[in-house]
Amino acid sequence: MRRLILSTESGADLPEELADKHNVQVVPMHVIIDGQDFLDGSLPVTDIYDYYERTKKIPSTTSTNSHEYHEFFTKIKIDFPDCIIIHIGYTSKASSSFQNAIIASEEMDDIFLIDALNVTGGLTALVIYAVTLLENEPTIDPVRLVEKIESKVPKSRLAFVPGSLEFLRAGGRVSNLAYLGGALLKIKPRIELIDGNLVSTKKYRGKMDGVSEKLMRDYLNEYDIDREQLYLIYSVGLDERIKQRMDEIAKETGFKNVKWMQAGAMISTHAGPGGFGIAGLEV
Template identity: 80%
Template sequence: MSRIILSTESGADLPHDLASKHDVQVVPMHVIMDDQDYLDGSLPVQDIYDYYDRTKKIPTTTSTNAYEYHDFFAEIKADFPDCIIIHIGYTSKASSSFQNAVLASEDFEDLFLIDALNVTGGLMVVVMYAVSVLENDPGIEPAHLIKKIESIVPKARLAFVPGKLDFLRAGGRVSNAAYLGGALLKIKPLIELIDGNLVSTKKYRGKMNRVAEKLLSDFLNKYDIDREQLYFQYSIGLDESIKERMDDIAKEAGFKNVKWIQAGAMISTHAGPGGFGVAGLEA
């Protein structure tokens, strides 16, 4: 029986320990800073914020290109001959990365691509679901596993507030302009994934401690999230007291497991320092 290998992109913010533990292969996206191209994962996130503080410029990001995907898939095939690769990708609505994976896949057999229509923790939720299914049923037929993953893509939910609007504006990934002027009014936009698009759906006022609590309350009221697992995302600079309060709320809401995930360099370039988000899978 052929081994199934799961893969994803660095934009999933899947921690190295989880990727290593569950043998998930991760291909890096890119951060461009000072005219130098850095692979996501090789650049300390703090360097991005130090660069902004020094220059008032925000790095840019680029997707994994088709040649990189070709090499990535070829290396997996070399390491695991006769394997079946299931690649769970960053939303095609906000990046060309998935389409580049499609182009690269034409040279391989037993390679299947799933557009998760999500980013960061929302993408990670889909990946970790696939991990759990595969580990609980190692002999599962690939077609059945793919069908199960595709069926939960619409149930993966992500909501976050950026830490600094300058970064969000520069990133240009949000499909409306609800955040404009927010810095002057101390407004923080709530960003959600709608049909694979990053959309500002609501505005919060006030300091991040109040905003984070309101975001989590709204998220849990809006979605019936499976209480088995909840993921919190943060970018460097989020106050520890906020983390403690979010943990308390999650425990009170009945979540059995809560894991904090730090945003990597690529996601942090768009979210800015001190951002907060929550992701989970609808029951």
């Protein structure tokens, strides 16, 4: 039986302990500061915020290029001879990374590519879903596994409130940021992935503690999320009391497992400090 290997990008913010435990291979994206290229995962998130405080400039990000993907896939095949790779990628609507993966794999055999149409916790939810399928059915046909993962892509729901409108605006990834009508005092946008695009869907007013609770309750009212697993995402700077309150709400609403994920350097460059998000799979 040929081994199936799952892979994804650093923009999934897949916690390192989960990647190691389940042998998920992760290819880094890039953060650029003053012309210097850092691999996502090699740069402390606090360096991004310190740089902004010093310069009032926000770093940029770039996708994994096709050459890096070719090296990445080649290394997997060397490490796991005769394996089949199933790559679950960062949304193609917000990055060229997935297209670069396609280019890299054109002359390679036994690589399946799935556009997750999602990022951070929404992408991780799909990766862990795939991990669970493999654990429960190790001999599953790879085509069947891909079909099952793809069927869950529209059911992966991510919503977040960024910590800083300046970071969000500078990133330029949200298609309708003008919806906000400017950076009004204490107005925070709710950002979701709609068909793979980052879209501002609602406005919240107030401090982050109240906004986080409104976001979570709205999300759980709007989506029938599988109570087996919930993913909560934070960027450095989120108040610990907010995290405790979100844990309480998750418990109150019947979630069996809650996994907190820290936004990495690439995601944090767009979301800013003190952001909060929630992700899960609809039933």
